[in-house]
Amino acid sequence: MSEFPRARIAELVALLGAPWRLDNCPYTRDDEWQFVTDGRGRGFWLRIDRGQLDRGPAKPHGYRVTVRGRYPEIPGHFFTDKGRPEIGFDLSRPLATLAKDMRRRFLPQFEAAYSRAVDELHARTSAAEKRAAVARALLERFPQRGWEGEVRRGVHRVCVDLEPHPGASADMEVKQAGELVDVQLCNVDPRDLNVLWALFERRQAERIAATYGAPASVDLITLDIMP
Numbered sequence: 001m002s003e004f005p006r007a008r009i010a011e012l013v014a015l016l017g018a019p020w021r022l023d024n025c026p027y028t029r030d031d032e033w034q035f036v037t038d039g040r041g042r043g044f045w046l047r048i049d050r051g052q053l054d055r056g057p058a059k060p061h062g063y064r065v066t067v068r069g070r071y072p073e074i075p076g077h078f079f080t081d082k083g084r085p086e087i088g089f090d091l092s093r094p095l096a097t098l099a100k101d102m103r104r105r106f107l108p109q110f111e112a113a114y115s116r117a118v119d120e121l122h123a124r125t126s127a128a129e130k131r132a133a134v135a136r137a138l139l140e141r142f143p144q145r146g147w148e149g150e151v152r153r154g155v156h157r158v159c160v161d162l163e164p165h166p167g168a169s170a171d172m173e174v175k176q177a178g179e180l181v182d183v184q185l186c187n188v189d190p191r192d193l194n195v196l197w198a199l200f201e202r203r204q205a206e207r208i209a210a211t212y213g214a215p216a217s218v219d220l221i222t223l224d225i226m227p
Contacts, residue, residue, distance in 0.1 A: 004031045004053065005061055008091060009046060015099035016107075026070075035070075042114050044069045044106075048091075062092040067102065069110045071117040079117040085109035127177040131156040134178035162188065 013022050013036055023043070025035040032050050037043035049064040057063050066088045071079040087106045089098055128150070135148040135156040146160035155173050162168035167187040174181050 004048075005063060005091060006031075008061055008095070009034055012091075012095050012098055013046075015095055016102060041072065042070075042111070044110060057092075059092055062090055065089055065091050067106050069113060071114060072121050079113075079120060081113060081116050081120070083109075083116075084113050127154075128156075130178040131174045131176075134174045134181070135172075138172060138174070138181075
């Protein structure tokens with residue numbers, strides 16, 4: 001195995017200037033991944049070619065290095081932006097030239113992508129909090145209560161019993177930032193659905209009136225599904 005170019009990597013990072021500095025990689029101690037941080041949360045990796053580390057480069061210091069950013073995350077969520085910057089270079093090139101290239105071709109793009117990641121993280125966190133609030137509000141409407149919780153990324157679920165009908169239940173999935181709720185009703189007395197039909201018909205009449213200027217007082221149809 002070739003000798004790791006530790007001094008050369010350290011010199012390259014020093015040439016980037018403040019606030020960038022080498023730090024311990026948060027995920028691995030392998031020499032393949034050298035972590036650079038600004039000490040305030042932002043950071044990126046200098047990934048050394050694994051094959052060259054194992055067998056040695058073709059020329060002194062001729063390691064292939066790929067620069068990749070690290071982005072903030074929350075459990076179950078990773079930054080989805082496809083515009084994440086990445087550059088590669090041969091470590092045998094003059095270090096001052098490499099540092100200049102990184103400052104010009106990588107760091108501004110990385111910092112912009114990092115800001116987008118922070119914004120995305122905040123938006124997803126805010127949406128999750130709003131979904132949870134809608135779910136709790138739905139649950140609190142039922143005195144017999146039930147269950148609520150996040151079942152997968154971006155979806156909060158609420159399950160309640162619909163007493164007094166034995167076995168009747170509602171399964172609701174709150175999506176986006178609480179603007180949409182999917183509802184599945186099970187074992188519901190058909191006569192109780194008349195209330196839902198009336199609500200939907202009234203909303204439909206309001207939409208028609210708003211769109212076409214039709215009178216809002218549209219007679220509602222009562223569906224006597226069961227006598």
